[in-house]
Amino acid sequence: MRLQFILSEIGIGLRRNLSMSVSVILVTFVSLTFVGAAALLQQQITQMKDDWYDKVEVSVFLCAQGSEEPTCAAGEVTEEQRTSIEAELEAPEIEPYVQTVYFETKEQAFESFREKMADQWWAAEVTAADMPSSYRIKLADPEMYQVVADVLTGRQGVEEVLDQRRLFDSLFLVLNRATLVSIGIAGIMLLAAVLLITTTIRLSAMSRRRETGIMRLVGASNLFIQLPFMLEGAIAATVGAALAVGALWLGVRYLVTDWLGGQVQWIDYVDSTDVLTVAPFLLAIAIVLAAISSVVTLSRYTKV
Amino acid sequence: MIRFENVSKVYARGARPALDQVTLEVERGEFVFLVGASGSGKSTFLRLVMREERPTAGKVFVAGRDLSTLSTWKVPHLRRQIGAVFQDFRLLPNKTVFENVAFALQVIGKPRHHIMTTVPDTLELVGLGGKEKRRPHELSGGEQQRVAIARAFVNRPSILLADEPTGNLDPTTSLGIMRLLDRINRTGTTVVMATHDDEIVDQMRKRVIELSTGEMVRDQSRGVYGSAR
Numbered sequence: 223m224r225l226q227f228i229l230s231e232i233g234i235g236l237r238r239n240l241s242m243s244v245s246v247i248l249v250t251f252v253s254l255t256f257v258g259a260a261a262l263l264q265q266q267i268t269q270m271k272d273d274w275y276d277k278v279e280v281s282v283f284l285c286a287q288g289s290e291e292p293t294c295a296a297g298e299v300t301e302e303q304r305t306s307i308e309a310e311l312e313a314p315e316i317e318p319y320v321q322t323v324y325f326e327t328k329e330q331a332f333e334s335f336r337e338k339m340a341d342q343w344w345a346a347e348v349t350a351a352d353m354p355s356s357y358r359i360k361l362a363d364p365e366m367y368q369v370v371a372d373v374l375t376g377r378q379g380v381e382e383v384l385d386q387r388r389l390f391d392s393l394f395l396v397l398n399r400a401t402l403v404s405i406g407i408a409g410i411m412l413l414a415a416v417l418l419i420t421t422t423i424r425l426s427a428m429s430r431r432r433e434t435g436i437m438r439l440v441g442a443s444n445l446f447i448q449l450p451f452m453l454e455g456a457i458a459a460t461v462g463a464a465l466a467v468g469a470l471w472l473g474v475r476y477l478v479t480d481w482l483g484g485q486v487q488w489i490d491y492v493d494s495t496d497v498l499t500v501a502p503f504l505l506a507i508a509i510v511l512a513a514i515s516s517v518v519t520l521s522r523y524t525k526v
Numbered sequence: 527m528i529r530f531e532n533v534s535k536v537y538a539r540g541a542r543p544a545l546d547q548v549t550l551e552v553e554r555g556e557f558v559f560l561v562g563a564s565g566s567g568k569s570t571f572l573r574l575v576m577r578e579e580r581p582t583a584g585k586v587f588v589a590g591r592d593l594s595t596l597s598t599w600k601v602p603h604l605r606r607q608i609g610a611v612f613q614d615f616r617l618l619p620n621k622t623v624f625e626n627v628a629f630a631l632q633v634i635g636k637p638r639h640h641i642m643t644t645v646p647d648t649l650e651l652v653g654l655g656g657k658e659k660r661r662p663h664e665l666s667g668g669e670q671q672r673v674a675i676a677r678a679f680v681n682r683p684s685i686l687l688a689d690e691p692t693g694n695l696d697p698t699t700s701l702g703i704m705r706l707l708d709r710i711n712r713t714g715t716t717v718v719m720a721t722h723d724d725e726i727v728d729q730m731r732k733r734v735i736e737l738s739t740g741e742m743v744r745d746q747s748r749g750v751y752g753s754a755r
Contacts, residue, residue, distance in 0.1 A: 224635050227632050227633070432616070432618060433618060433629075435616070436616060436618065436629065436630070436633075436677075437633045438602075438605070439576075439605065439610055439616075440605065440606070440629075440630040440633060440634060440677070440678075440681065441601075441602040441603065441604070441605030441606035441607075441608075441634055441681075442602060442633035442634055443599075443602045443634075444598075444599065444602070446633060446634075446635070447633075
């Protein structure tokens with residue numbers, strides 16, 4: 223009896239305020255799509271970092287003949303300088319951050335240079351003596367690059383400390399900016415959604431003031447009176463969230479996996495399963511929004 | 527059944543009190559007329575009994591409960607013991623007579639079989655047998671008020687409050703409503719009726735409590751409407 227009654231009340235409410243319900247659905251749909259897009263972008267960034275940061279290293283280039291850095295004023299790196307650099311890498315303040323160190327000699331550098339640049343006409347001019355020797359350092363935590371760089375930069379015999387991660391920085395910058403834009407739009411839309419849900423519930427409560435008045439009169443409990451309104455908001459918001467999940471799924475499936483994945487193949491993209499991990503959060507956001515709006519509204523409009 | 531102890535109610539700070547130091551007691555099964563000019567505090571009295579308002583000072587006891595210590599979430603349970611009827615009927619226009627009465631039971635979670643047996647009985651009692659499927663606008667004023675009374679009484683409350691139930695009705699119809707309220711009173715239900723209708727009060731010869739600008743000026747058993755003046 224109770225359940226059936228509440229369901230029919232909800233049906234009446236949603237139908238009576240059809241245009242408002244539709245607008246709630248659309249606004250939550252759009253806002254949660256942006257929230258989801260932001261989440262997926264971040265997911266994509268994490269995924270790329272996981273993939274690439276494992277492979278990248280910090281290169282400490284040592285002075286070669288003719289280097290112009292002030293630290294190389296003494297010419298090519300000496301055995302003494304190398305020993306002090308190695309000692310530095312094993313010093314207790316750096317040691318925990320360093321996973322492996324590998325020394326690349328001038329000859330090895332020249333080998334790999336020749337391999338990569340064999341077809342360039344100017345490569346023939348370069349000799350092993352022109353190549354810098356270097357330490358290739360794999361960090362235990364790639365985020366700790368700065369610590370290592372601070373210690374080694376400016377040391378005699380070190381020409382340059384290069385973090386290969388820097389190469390990705392501009393890409394991540396673009397993705398992070400896109401996330402921020404998404405979150406910004408999502409925030410505004412979510413605010414609009416809250417206001418709309420509030421207005422919808424208020425309208426619904428006003429249009430059924432007669433009913434709720436009688437309910438209070440004959441002793442219906444507060445929850446019983448308010449539940450239909452709360453559920454109305456929650457249902458509309460949930461439908462919006464479901465649409466957002468659907469849109470994201472289609473977007474990832476066709477735009478990312480099929481199109482982008484076909485164009486640029488060396489990146490491991492987010493896929494539809496990532497959308498499904500985001501989905502529960504979107505639903506939760508929708509329900510929390512609806513709950514907050516209804517509690518705020520109803521405490522004012524259907525008090526005992 | 528209803529006890530007021532030095533009850534005062536002031537709506538706005540500094541305004542004249544709507545009720546001023548009222549002390550009275552209504553026994554179980556009594557029939558009480560509440561008379562007085564508009565603004566004398568009759569409606570405030572009824573609202574205090576329903577706990578739609580809380581007194582500014584003093585204590586209100588209803589059905590053995592001290593309303594000043596009654597928590598908000600228990601208020602619905604108090605109201606299930608009180609039926610209320612109003613001058614403007616307050617029926618739901620899009621529901622039939624049966625649905626209007628059943629509504630009162632549905633919203634307090636009564637099971638369907640209970641509703642299916644109780645509602646027809648109550649409609650029969652108020653003299654609306656056979657009109658279950660009508661809508662309020664198809665009924666006369668008197669019949670609409672009977673629907674409202676059926677709705678107030680369907681849960682067999684121990685108290686029935688009526689706020690000028692005959693205010694919109696002609697004398698003959700009013701008399702019918704009064705007979706009905708009297709019959710309900712005879713089942714043991716305490717009835718408190720606020721009214722302006724002197725003819726009815728004079729005819730019924732029940733206890734009369736008169737309020738004037740918030741003060742109780744008369745409490746007379748088997749009283750008439752205007753004897754104090």
